[in-house]
Amino acid sequence: MPRGFDPPTGWTPDQPLVAIEDVHKSFGEVEVLKGVSLTVRKGEVACIIGPSGSGKSTLIRCVNALVPFQKGSIKVLGIEVNDPHLDKLRLRKHVGMVFQQYNLFPHRTALENVMMAPVQVLKRPRAEAEAEAYALLKKVRLEGKEHAYPGELSGGQQQRVAIARSLAMHPDAMLFDEVTAALDPETVKEVLIAIRQLAEEGMTCILVTHEMGFAREVCNHVYFTDRGVIVEHGPPAEFFAAPRDPRTQAFLSQIL
Amino acid sequence: MTARVLPVMPPLPKVLRRDAPLPRLRLSLWHGVALAGFVVLTAMAADAATEPAPRAGVLAVLVRWSPLLLRGFGFNILISFMAMAIGTVLGAFLGLGLVSLRRPARALAWVLTEFFRNAPWLVLLFFMIYMLPFRIQIGPLSIALPDWVKAVIGLGLPVMANVAEVMRGAVQSIHPGQWEAAESLGFSRNQQLWQIILPQCIKRMIPPWMNLYAILVMGTTLASIVGVNDVVTLAGQVQAAEGGRTDLLVPLYGYVLLLFFIYCYPIARLTQRLERRYAVRI
Numbered sequence: 001m002p003r004g005f006d007p008p009t010g011w012t013p014d015q016p017l018v019a020i021e022d023v024h025k026s027f028g029e030v031e032v033l034k035g036v037s038l039t040v041r042k043g044e045v046a047c048i049i050g051p052s053g054s055g056k057s058t059l060i061r062c063v064n065a066l067v068p069f070q071k072g073s074i075k076v077l078g079i080e081v082n083d084p085h086l087d088k089l090r091l092r093k094h095v096g097m098v099f100q101q102y103n104l105f106p107h108r109t110a111l112e113n114v115m116m117a118p119v120q121v122l123k124r125p126r127a128e129a130e131a132e133a134y135a136l137l138k139k140v141r142l143e144g145k146e147h148a149y150p151g152e153l154s155g156g157q158q159q160r161v162a163i164a165r166s167l168a169m170h171p172d173a174m175l176f177d178e179v180t181a182a183l184d185p186e187t188v189k190e191v192l193i194a195i196r197q198l199a200e201e202g203m204t205c206i207l208v209t210h211e212m213g214f215a216r217e218v219c220n221h222v223y224f225t226d227r228g229v230i231v232e233h234g235p236p237a238e239f240f241a242a243p244r245d246p247r248t249q250a251f252l253s254q255i256l
Numbered sequence: 257m258t259a260r261v262l263p264v265m266p267p268l269p270k271v272l273r274r275d276a277p278l279p280r281l282r283l284s285l286w287h288g289v290a291l292a293g294f295v296v297l298t299a300m301a302a303d304a305a306t307e308p309a310p311r312a313g314v315l316a317v318l319v320r321w322s323p324l325l326l327r328g329f330g331f332n333i334l335i336s337f338m339a340m341a342i343g344t345v346l347g348a349f350l351g352l353g354l355v356s357l358r359r360p361a362r363a364l365a366w367v368l369t370e371f372f373r374n375a376p377w378l379v380l381l382f383f384m385i386y387m388l389p390f391r392i393q394i395g396p397l398s399i400a401l402p403d404w405v406k407a408v409i410g411l412g413l414p415v416m417a418n419v420a421e422v423m424r425g426a427v428q429s430i431h432p433g434q435w436e437a438a439e440s441l442g443f444s445r446n447q448q449l450w451q452i453i454l455p456q457c458i459k460r461m462i463p464p465w466m467n468l469y470a471i472l473v474m475g476t477t478l479a480s481i482v483g484v485n486d487v488v489t490l491a492g493q494v495q496a497a498e499g500g501r502t503d504l505l506v507p508l509y510g511y512v513l514l515l516f517f518i519y520c521y522p523i524a525r526l527t528q529r530l531e532r533r534y535a536v537r538i
Binding site: 064097 | 433434437
C-alpha cells in the first residue's frame with residue numbers, strides 16, 4: 001500500500017496506476033484533446049511524443065488536475081480526477097510533476113526548495129524533512145549545492161533540484177513535462193540519468209519528451225499524439241522500428 | 257527624406273548592467289551643492305541689491321529662523337511617515353483584493369484603487385479636511401482630529417491606492433510557473449500566496465514603494481494649503497515676521513528646497529541601487 005494512501009478507492013495493484021479514458025479538453029473554441037485514452041501500470045514508464053501543439057503537455061497537466069477537462073475520466077490510484085469535489089491535495093500527494101522551466105522557488109535555497117512542501121503540506125518534522133532533503137539532493141548528485149540559490153545553479157542542476165523536490169513528497173507516479181527542452185545540450189544528459197535511475201527503481205513515470213533515444217531505451221510504452229488524439233502506440237522497439245501510421249512515419253523521419 | 261535615428265537609448269545587455277555606470281542623467285551630490293550655492297548666491301545678491309539698511313543680512317535671517325524651519329520640516333517628515341504607514345497597511349490589503357479570486361472583492365478593490373489613484377491629492381486633502389469632523393465620539397471616548405491628522409488620512413489614501421497597484425503589478429510579474437509548481441506540490445492557495453508568491457513580490461515592490469515615498473514627502477507640502485504648520489507655512493510666517501521683506505523670498509524658499517533635496521536624495525540613490533541589484537537576480 002503506497003504511503004499516505006488512506007481512504008479506500010477500490011484500487012488494487014493489478015489495476016492501472018493511471019487510467020486515462022476518453023479525455024476531451026477545450027480551451028474555448030479550440031479542442032486540444034479529442035478523446036485520449038491510455039493506461040500506465042505501476043512501475044511502467046510511458047513516453048508521449050508528438051509535434052508541438054498536439055496536446056501532450058495538456059494531457060499530463062490534466063493528470064494532476066492543473067488544468068480541468070470537460071469530458072472523460074482520469075483515475076490515479078482509483079481517485080477520479082474529473083470530479084468537482086476532488087480533494088486536490090490528496091491527489092497531489094500521489095503525483096509529482098517536473099516542469100520544462102524548472103519553476104524552482106528563487107527565494108529559497110536548493111535544500112529549502114526540497115523540504116518546503118514536506119514540512120508545510122505534509123506537516124512532517126523539520127529535522128526529518130531536512131535529513132531527507134540532503135539525501136534526495138545527494139541522490140540527484142547535487143551534494144555540496146544544498147545551500148545554493150536557484151539563480152546560482154545551471155539549468156541541469158536546477159532541473160535535478162526540481163526532481164528531488166517532487167520526490168520529497170513520496171509520489172506514486174511522476175509526470176515530466178518536456179523537462180529537457182529548455183536545457184543546454186551538455187546538461188540534458190545529467191537530467192536524463194536522474195530520470196533513468198528513478199525508472200530503474202520502479203517509479204511510475206509519464207514523460208512528455210523529444211528525446212527519442214531516451215524514449216527508446218527507457219520507456220515501456222510510447223504514445224504518439226497528433227492534433228489531440230493518440231495516433232499510434234506500442235513498445236518502443238516496435239514503434240521506432242516499424243511505425244505503421246503515415247503521420248508517425250513523417251514525424252519520426254523528421255526528428256530522427 | 258532621409259531616415260533619422262530616434263533619440264532613444266536601446267536597453268543595455270544584462271551583462272553590462274550590473275557594474276557599468278549607466279550612461280544617463282542621475283541625481284548626484286553636486287546637484288545638492290549647486291542648490292546650496294544657489295541659496296547662498298541669491299542671499300548675497302539680495303543683500304547686495306538692497307541698501308545696507310539697519311537690518312539683518314539674508315543669511316543671518318535664515319540661520320536665526322533655522323530651528324523653527326527645521327521643526328516644520330520635521331513635521332513634514334512625521335506626516336509622511338504616518339501617511340506612508342497607513343497607506344502601506346491599507347494598500348497591502350487592497351492589493352490582495354485586486355488579486356483576489358472572488359469577483360466582488362476584486363471589483364470593490366478595483367473601484368477604490370482607481371478612484372484614489374486618479375483623484376488629485378490636493379482635492380482629496382480638502383475633501384478630508386471638510387468632511388471629517390474635528391472630534392470623533394466613540395462611546396465615552398472622544399478623539400480629537402486636528403488638521404494634521406486629517407492631512408495624514410488625506411495623503412494616506414492615494415498612497416494606499418498606489419501601494420495596491422504596485423502590489424498587483426508585483427504579483428502579476430511572478431511567472432505563472434511558480435503558482436503551478438506550488439500547486440502541484442500540494443500547497444493550498446493561501447500557502448502559495450504567503451510562502452511562495454509574496455516573498456518574491458516584496459523584493460520587487462521595494463524600489464517602487466520607496467519611489468512612492470519620495471513623491472509623498474514632496475506631497476506633504478500640500479498640507480500647508482489646508483492650514484497645517486508645515487515647513488512651507490512656516491516659511492511664509494518667517495517672511496511675514498521679518499516685515500514681509502521681498503528680498504527674503506527666493507533664498508527662503510531655496511532653503512526649503514534644499515531641505516527636501518537633502519532628505520529625498522539618499523532615498524532616490526538607494527532606490528536606484530536596489531533597482532539595479534534586483535534587476536539582475538531574478
